[in-house]
Amino acid sequence: MTSWIELKDSQPVAVKMLQNSITRDRIAHAYLFHGPSGTGKHEASLLFAMRYFCENKQIDSAEPCYECISCKRIQSGNHPDLHWIEPDGQSIKKEQIEYLQKEFTYTGLESNQKVYVVRQAEKMTVNAANRLLKFLEEPSQETVAILMTEHIGQMLDTIVSRCQRIQFHSLSDHHLYTRLVDQGLPESTSKLFASMKLNVDQAIEMNGDEWFAEARKIVVQLMDKVMNSSEEGYLFLHQVYLKHFQGRESLEYGLELLLMWFQDIISLHLDKRDSIVLVDQFERLEQFHYVVSLSEAKTLIYEILNTKRKLAQNVHPTLAMEYLILQLQR
Amino acid sequence: MKILIEREPLMNSIQNVMKAISSKTTIPILSGIKLEANDQGVKLTGSNSDITIESIIPVEEDGIVNIHEMVPGQIVVQAKFLPEIIRKLPDHQVEINVDSDLNLQIKSGHAEFKLNGQDAEEYPQLPVLQTDNSFDLQIDLLKMLIRQTNFAVSVSETRPILTGVHLKLENDLLELVATDSHRLASRKITMNDSEQLTFNNVVIPGKSLSELNKILDETQETIQVSVTDNQILFRTKNLYFLSRLLDGNYPETSRLIPNQSKTVVKVDSKELIESIDRASLLAKDNRNNIVKLVTKGQNTLQITSHSPEVGQVEETLETDSIEGEDLKISFNAKYMIDALKAIDSDQVSINFTGAMRPFVIRPEEDDEQILQLITPVRTY
Numbered sequence: 001m002t003s004w005i006e007l008k009d010s011q012p013v014a015v016k017m018l019q020n021s022i023t024r025d026r027i028a029h030a031y032l033f034h035g036p037s038g039t040g041k042h043e044a045s046l047l048f049a050m051r052y053f054c055e056n057k058q059i060d061s062a063e064p065c066y067e068c069i070s071c072k073r074i075q076s077g078n079h080p081d082l083h084w085i086e087p088d089g090q091s092i093k094k095e096q097i098e099y100l101q102k103e104f105t106y107t108g109l110e111s112n113q114k115v116y117v118v119r120q121a122e123k124m125t126v127n128a129a130n131r132l133l134k135f136l137e138e139p140s141q142e143t144v145a146i147l148m149t150e151h152i153g154q155m156l157d158t159i160v161s162r163c164q165r166i167q168f169h170s171l172s173d174h175h176l177y178t179r180l181v182d183q184g185l186p187e188s189t190s191k192l193f194a195s196m197k198l199n200v201d202q203a204i205e206m207n208g209d210e211w212f213a214e215a216r217k218i219v220v221q222l223m224d225k226v227m228n229s230s231e232e233g234y235l236f237l238h239q240v241y242l243k244h245f246q247g248r249e250s251l252e253y254g255l256e257l258l259l260m261w262f263q264d265i266i267s268l269h270l271d272k273r274d275s276i277v278l279v280d281q282f283e284r285l286e287q288f289h290y291v292v293s294l295s296e297a298k299t300l301i302y303e304i305l306n307t308k309r310k311l312a313q314n315v316h317p318t319l320a321m322e323y324l325i326l327q328l329q330r
Numbered sequence: 331m332k333i334l335i336e337r338e339p340l341m342n343s344i345q346n347v348m349k350a351i352s353s354k355t356t357i358p359i360l361s362g363i364k365l366e367a368n369d370q371g372v373k374l375t376g377s378n379s380d381i382t383i384e385s386i387i388p389v390e391e392d393g394i395v396n397i398h399e400m401v402p403g404q405i406v407v408q409a410k411f412l413p414e415i416i417r418k419l420p421d422h423q424v425e426i427n428v429d430s431d432l433n434l435q436i437k438s439g440h441a442e443f444k445l446n447g448q449d450a451e452e453y454p455q456l457p458v459l460q461t462d463n464s465f466d467l468q469i470d471l472l473k474m475l476i477r478q479t480n481f482a483v484s485v486s487e488t489r490p491i492l493t494g495v496h497l498k499l500e501n502d503l504l505e506l507v508a509t510d511s512h513r514l515a516s517r518k519i520t521m522n523d524s525e526q527l528t529f530n531n532v533v534i535p536g537k538s539l540s541e542l543n544k545i546l547d548e549t550q551e552t553i554q555v556s557v558t559d560n561q562i563l564f565r566t567k568n569l570y571f572l573s574r575l576l577d578g579n580y581p582e583t584s585r586l587i588p589n590q591s592k593t594v595v596k597v598d599s600k601e602l603i604e605s606i607d608r609a610s611l612l613a614k615d616n617r618n619n620i621v622k623l624v625t626k627g628q629n630t631l632q633i634t635s636h637s638p639e640v641g642q643v644e645e646t647l648e649t650d651s652i653e654g655e656d657l658k659i660s661f662n663a664k665y666m667i668d669a670l671k672a673i674d675s676d677q678v679s680i681n682f683t684g685a686m687r688p689f690v691i692r693p694e695e696d697d698e699q700i701l702q703l704i705t706p707v708r709t710y
Contacts, residue, residue: 080454105490107560
């Protein structure tokens with residue numbers, strides 16, 4: 001269980017705001033936590049609920065005790081007055097909001113304090129959201145609603161305007177890196193994932209994924225081919241690369257990895273060794289940076305980004321990749 | 331924890347608490363039954379968070395020993411399997427053992443079950459009883475109170491507070507009111523020993539009350555009612571029934587009841603129910619189920635209903651007396667029948683205050699403090 005202090009490392013502003021509202025006894029009736037996934041929204045809502053229900057709370061501290069029955073039951077998901085609403089399939093269904101509405105009209109089971117947490121609140125249908133509005137307009141005493149979303153733009157304005165917005169910023173590369181290393185991932189891999197902005201769960205999953213390990217190897221081989229004028233990157237593309245990277249999502253990962261290589265070449269040109277991501281491939285990088293000049297590397301990055309855009313616009317993947325390889329080939 | 335218990339009372343207790351347990355619950359722990367052994371006996375708890383039922387098996391009752399051995403403790407067991415297991419056990423005694431790793435062992439005869447339990451600490455904490463905030467009622471009286479008011483609660487969720495029955499105790503007078511804004515049922519009883527206890531704005535969900543009504547047997551025994559901030563507790567000797575309350579302010583209903591009347595009709599309740607029932611046969615298909623009542627000379631009422639597609643019905647009914655102005659009024663037949671049935675009296679008096687105003691039905695011998703109010707339907 002993370003504490004406020006740990007969370008404050010990564011989310012100083014959000015945590016400070018929440019802590020102040022708790023210690024100054026100015027808890028709003030509705031909060032909207034928004035920010036990318038993996039940024040601690042869930043942890044913050046748990047901590048908030050624990051502090052709200054905690055039996056040993058200290059007035060001047062926002063920390064819950066983690067040990068009383070209420071805190072324990074919140075962690076195990078058994079607290080009767082804390083309600084979680086999660087999308088059931090594609091969206092948050094009408095029945096789920098009806099359940100919530102019924103809960104609004106009842107008193108709490110243990111006390112009159114109640115907390116509702118709606119995860120992925122943008123998945124509420126317009127109908128569901130409008131039903132929720134009524135509660136947000138006339139909150140009862142001692143009831144707190146926490147809405148969480150990754151896409152605040154998809155929320156109804158009428159809902160957003162009735163909540164106190166708390167933004168959760170995406171984690172800095174360095175912060176993510178240390179967290180991944182703490183999770184026991186190898187340093188070079190952690191650095192790679194951190195710069196890909198994966199969240200911790202995704203990173204752990206990727207780390208165990210054989211496909212991804214193979215993908216990294218293939219990209220290294222591709223770099224070897226295109227950086228050497230006596231080799232044919234074009235053939236390699238057809239023989240190996242496209243067989244491994246099938247489907248839009250995996251092609252995106254491939255391009256992401258390629259992008260990393262050229263970013264590192266630029267970093268090397270500028271002598272910014274700290275920001276190099278592919279530390280395990282340092283020798284290759286050094287060799288390549290003699291082949292590709294700084295301005296060339298810049299152009300190639302544009303080409304890669306352009307290829308990404310093309311894929312998003314449904315250009316045929318093989319054609320888009322062929323074009324890119326011809327540009328990359330030295 | 332360890333108990334050696336008779337199977338029969340255990341089975342009964344489980345069946346009682348199972349009534350509160352719902353298979354679809356959002357809180358995982360509520361899919362279980364809480365077993366608790368302490369000096370008083372074994373207590374079973376089941377809950378769906380709206381209502382909670384506790385059933386107590388005393389160590390000894392009327393000279394019959396229920397529990398032979400006991401080491402105090404508590405555990406939560408999956409409610410899905412426990413009733414079937416206990417029912418099908420071979421012997422009339424059951425031994426239940428719980429170890430420190432929350433494993434539950436059920437032994438009877440040569441059969442032995444091992445079940446995974448859950449920590450009882452995780453179970454919702456029920457409010458501690460405050461006996462000084464309670465009053466006693468006879469069970470059959472309570473059941474009657476529920477029957478006479480609960481049918482009138484609103485079924486629509488647009489005004490959630492109206493889905494409950496409002497309970498008020500003031501100056502030794504207990505009043506129950508239910509309304510769905512088209513009709514209102516009210517019942518008052520005088521309490522003798524409420525010891526200056528007063529409360530107001532206690533609104534019990536209608537669903538909880540019908541559940542309570544089902545569970546209680548028609549007996550003369552007393553039931554203790556305690557009110558806390560967020561729950562109400564009904565307590566018989568071995569069965570506790572808790573319900574959450576509705577949050578919000580119940581509308582002030584006393585102003586709705588007219589205190590004068592222009593037309594008073596006294597009539598035999600049974601005859602009136604039957605004739606309205608007949609008239610409503612044709613009206614039922616119609617959305618509003620409307621019947622029309624017209625006063626005629628010589629103390630007779632005419633009850634008519636017509637539905638353009640089906641046809642019409644007309645009936646005259648002898649009354650005991652009709653006093654005051656002539657009247658033509660239309661109303662929902664179902665509301666009328668419900669109200670008359672709830673009053674449960676041979677002779678009723680109906681007080682009208684014009685065709686557009688709500689009318690009040692009371693038993694003729696007005697010592698029983700029951701009142702039913704119905705708003706008419708505008709038809710012409």
